[in-house]
Amino acid sequence: MADAHVSGGCLCGTVRFSVTLPTLFCGHCHCSMCRRSHGAAFVTWFAVPRNQVEWVSGQSQLRRYASSDHGTRSFCGRCGSSLFCESSKHPDQIDIVLANMEGPIDRPPQVHVYFDDRASWAIAEDSLPRLGGSTGLEKMRTHP
Ligand SMILES: [Zn+2]
Numbered sequence: 001m002a003d004a005h006v007s008g009g010c011l012c013g014t015v016r017f018s019v020t021l022p023t024l025f026c027g028h029c030h031c032s033m034c035r036r037s038h039g040a041a042f043v044t045w046f047a048v049p050r051n052q053v054e055w056v057s058g059q060s061q062l063r064r065y066a067s068s069d070h071g072t073r074s075f076c077g078r079c080g081s082s083l084f085c086e087s088s089k090h091p092d093q094i095d096i097v098l099a100n101m102e103g104p105i106d107r108p109p110q111v112h113v114y115f116d117d118r119a120s121w122a123i124a125e126d127s128l129p130r131l132g133g134s135t136g137l138e139k140m141r142t143h144p
Pocket residue numbers: 010011012013014015076077078079080081
């Protein structure tokens with residue numbers, strides 16, 4: 001495992017990168033911004049320290065969008081695949097969309113975050129912890 005890499009990229013193949021394991025985190029985000037930027041019920045992210053991401057191609061094609069006062073999302077300027085989310089709250093790490101990876105990472109999704117913000121039609125029947133509240137990471141009193 002010491003030198004495990006997983007490749008990833010966008011739909012059109014312009015943006016390509018390689019991630020060195022281990023990861024820090026993996027979870028499903030149900031926030032409204034993820035939902036809208038992906039056109040999906042929720043988005044599964046994982047995080048790694050920034051220095052564990054290596055560019056293969058297309059870095060200049062990345063387009064960046066400041067989706068909040070601390071968060072920036074980036075996507076391929078050619079095909080629109082959503083790729084990364086960065087936060088000034090955690091400047092040393094980068095969130096990466098799990099669906100864009102070409103192989104398994106070192107952990108399964110561990111948690112649902114912003115769960116109380118979820119779409120009414122999103123169904124989660126697993127037994128993973130569900131976090132919510134204003135930070136999206138607080139324990140929820142009930143598991144609806
Ligand atoms: Zn692309």
